[in-house]
Amino acid sequence: MQVYDMPDERGHFGPYGGVFVAETLIEALEELRVMYERYRHDPEFLAEFAYDLKHFVGRPSPIYYAQRLSEKIGGARIYFKREDLNHTGAHKVNNTVGQALLAKRMGKPRVIAETGAGQHGVATATIAARLGLECVVYMGSEDVKRQAPNVYRMKLLGATVVPVESGSKTLKDALNEAMRDWVTNVADTFYIIGTVAGPHPYPMMVRDFQSVIGIEAKQQMQEMIGRQPDAVIACVGGGSNAMGIFYPYIDEESVKLIGVEAAGYGIETGKHAAPLTANSPVGVLHGNRTYLMQDKNGQIVETHSVSAGLDYPGVGPEHAWLKDIHRAEYVAVTDDEAMNAFHTMCRTEGIIPALESSHAIAYAMKLAATMSPEKVLLVNLSGRGDKDINTVARLSGIEL
Amino acid sequence: MSRIQSTFAALAQQKKKALIPYITAGDPHPKHTVNLMHALVDSGANMIELGIPFSDPMADGPVIQRASERALAHHVGLSDVLQMVRTFREKDTMTPVILMGYANPVEAMGIENFADQAKTAGVDGVLTVDYPPEECGEFVALLKSRELDPIFLLSPTTEASRIDTIVQQASGFVYYVSLKGVTGSQNLDIAQVTERLLGIRGKTSLPIGVGFGVRDAETARQVAEIADAIVVGSRMVQEIENSSEQELLGNLAALTSELRAAIDSN
Numbered sequence: 101m102q103v104y105d106m107p108d109e110r111g112h113f114g115p116y117g118g119v120f121v122a123e124t125l126i127e128a129l130e131e132l133r134v135m136y137e138r139y140r141h142d143p144e145f146l147a148e149f150a151y152d153l154k155h156f157v158g159r160p161s162p163i164y165y166a167q168r169l170s171e172k173i174g175g176a177r178i179y180f181k182r183e184d185l186n187h188t189g190a191h192k193v194n195n196t197v198g199q200a201l202l203a204k205r206m207g208k209p210r211v212i213a214e215t216g217a218g219q220h221g222v223a224t225a226t227i228a229a230r231l232g233l234e235c236v237v238y239m240g241s242e243d244v245k246r247q248a249p250n251v252y253r254m255k256l257l258g259a260t261v262v263p264v265e266s267g268s269k270t271l272k273d274a275l276n277e278a279m280r281d282w283v284t285n286v287a288d289t290f291y292i293i294g295t296v297a298g299p300h301p302y303p304m305m306v307r308d309f310q311s312v313i314g315i316e317a318k319q320q321m322q323e324m325i326g327r328q329p330d331a332v333i334a335c336v337g338g339g340s341n342a343m344g345i346f347y348p349y350i351d352e353e354s355v356k357l358i359g360v361e362a363a364g365y366g367i368e369t370g371k372h373a374a375p376l377t378a379n380s381p382v383g384v385l386h387g388n389r390t391y392l393m394q395d396k397n398g399q400i401v402e403t404h405s406v407s408a409g410l411d412y413p414g415v416g417p418e419h420a421w422l423k424d425i426h427r428a429e430y431v432a433v434t435d436d437e438a439m440n441a442f443h444t445m446c447r448t449e450g451i452i453p454a455l456e457s458s459h460a461i462a463y464a465m466k467l468a469a470t471m472s473p474e475k476v477l478l479v480n481l482s483g484r485g486d487k488d489i490n491t492v493a494r495l496s497g498i499e500l
Numbered sequence: 501m502s503r504i505q506s507t508f509a510a511l512a513q514q515k516k517k518a519l520i521p522y523i524t525a526g527d528p529h530p531k532h533t534v535n536l537m538h539a540l541v542d543s544g545a546n547m548i549e550l551g552i553p554f555s556d557p558m559a560d561g562p563v564i565q566r567a568s569e570r571a572l573a574h575h576v577g578l579s580d581v582l583q584m585v586r587t588f589r590e591k592d593t594m595t596p597v598i599l600m601g602y603a604n605p606v607e608a609m610g611i612e613n614f615a616d617q618a619k620t621a622g623v624d625g626v627l628t629v630d631y632p633p634e635e636c637g638e639f640v641a642l643l644k645s646r647e648l649d650p651i652f653l654l655s656p657t658t659e660a661s662r663i664d665t666i667v668q669q670a671s672g673f674v675y676y677v678s679l680k681g682v683t684g685s686q687n688l689d690i691a692q693v694t695e696r697l698l699g700i701r702g703k704t705s706l707p708i709g710v711g712f713g714v715r716d717a718e719t720a721r722q723v724a725e726i727a728d729a730i731v732v733g734s735r736m737v738q739e740i741e742n743s744s745e746q747e748l749l750g751n752l753a754a755l756t757s758e759l760r761a762a763i764d765s766n
């Protein structure tokens with residue numbers, strides 16, 4: 101029986117979420133809300149979505165038992181949900197396929213997106229190419245420099261990448277700029293947001309599209325080991341891969357849900373991207389109310405994580421709610437811990453994980469060590485690390 | 501009667517329209533803001549819209565974004581902005597001041613604390629860009645109980661039924677955003693604005709201000725034929741950006757006088 105029923109009709113998860121945008125965007129969001137309500141249970145739409153997930157993305161993604169890693173740690177058994185095996189190399193594409201199909205249904209010939217690491221930008225450019233939509237991706241100019249290979253991938257796919265020079269020149273500023281584009285071009289443009297943030301209906305809609313991860317996992321775990329895991333672990337930037345795997349488990353109270361944020365140089369240094377773990381004040385940014393890293397004047401502060409995809413000062417409002425009701429637990433691991441996990445994963449399992457996902461792996465390794473081998477941890481391996489090899493090499497003092 | 505209401509009433513008697521220049525508090529430097537406000541009034545402004553700097557001004561174009569960045573480089577926070585209004589009030593007790601900003605700095609101060617402090621500082625109206633009426637019932641009540649006017653935006657895409665909801669919450673005046681886009685976009689389309697304003701007038705007796713696309717004196721003149729107030733933002737800020745410290749007050753005063761003359765020439 102489904103008990104959990106969030107958000108309310110205006111997108112509130114308890115005190116979080118909502119629609120905090122200028123009047124100029126209200127009508128566009130209302131149109132989107134109505135269209136999404138129309139199609140979210142529409143068999144034809146869902147069939148088309150399922151078809152693309154299967155034939156274009158390559159779903160279902162497998163579950164993999166990391167035997168050597170588990171034995172090396174000598175504690176709980178660690179399983180991975182292999183979102184890294186998706187087309188374009190991360191979970192992001194599940195959501196872009198869903199939103200792009202909606203854009204097509206709404207007759208919008210142009211899609212825009214924000215991107216940090218470039219994964220969501222690549223996933224958007226990919227589906228735009230597949231559907232013949234014009235695609236513009238906003239990316240902080242700092243990230244354009246840090247993620248050059250992904251910038252080139254987007255261009256190969258026919259997208260225009262616009263470097264954003266305002267503010268801190270990172271993901272949050274890219275989101276601001278995409279919103280500005282959207283208000284200006286609402287008539288022909290669909291804004292594909294890449295995570296469970298933004299104004300309603302985005303947090304709900306992105307969660308719904310990503311929940312294919314958890315729906316598959318539940319069935320696969322049953323088939324593989326005859327039961328559900330003791331805990332499900334996922335990294336949290338905005339929180340879309342985590343919501344995707346958590347959501348179908350929310351009513352299964354015996355399954356712990358653990359979100360892993362980026363502690364950067366350490367929570368105590370202030371240079372991190374972990375608003376939930378650090379108990380940051382609640383505030384309003386990018387259309388929703390949530391925990392938010394800010395100074396005493398309410399200005400959003402610069403965040404730090406080695407992983408560009410987690411480098412965001414806010415977090416999806418549903419995570420804020422799950423934290424408050426104690427349905428999910430939020431922890432953080434540092435850059436160093438994530439890097440260690442990254443290298444261990446490469447050498448022990450033959451899998452190069454994304455630096456974002458390495459945060460979840462790092463925490464799973466710590467937690468597994470405190471548990472017995474009868475226990476099972478399911479980790480969302482949200483993406484592959486090919487995009488990160490330049491960063492890792494640089495941190496290891498190697499010039500590629 | 502609030503200071504905003506009495507200003508509109510007095511202007512209506514003189515058959516004049518209100519000129520409301522916008523500047524960002526602390527731009528280009530906090531030491532200039534109060535002087536700038538006085539200079540604007542002396543050269544023909546009827547009210548001042550004072551922007552609260554914010555790190556993520558989602559509804560603003562590049563010109564006003566840069567104004568926020570310049571102010572934030574001097575760490576201008578909301579309490580500093582309120583202090584500027586307090587100082588302005590030492591010499592000017594007549595001209596309404598409207599704060600325009602985003603929700604987060606206000607929430608960081610605490611909405612009730614903000615309402616109290618805004619009142620004692622001498623603020624008259626508050627426009628919180630990313631607070632649509634559905635999300636700010638409590639805030640609006642706090643403002644109204646202190647006789648501060650909550651100012652709301654109406655946009656070219658606002659549905660008729662929604663206009664009803666908004667004008668019920670608003671007081672002082674309503675602010676019609678004259679184009680689809682961010683502040684400082686291309687010039688507005690006067691025919692379209694005229695038609696929309698007729699629709700809004702059918703639903704409220706509140707004065708209507710028009711802004712977001714008034715880039716020059718001629719546009720200001722055209723808008724003055726149909727609106728009760730003309731808000732000029734990016735053009736003002738651009739003038740600040742292009743002026744040296746020595747020229748600053750003179751240039752802003754000259755621009756304001758030019759706009760005033762254009763508006764009054766109808």
Ligand SMILES: Cc1ncc(COP(=O)(O)O)c(C=O)c1O
Binds near residue numbers: 190
């Ligand atoms: C592989 C991967 N995992 C996780 C994330 C973080 O996003 P979210 O928290 O929305 O899953 C990103 C974002 O770029 C990513 O590329």
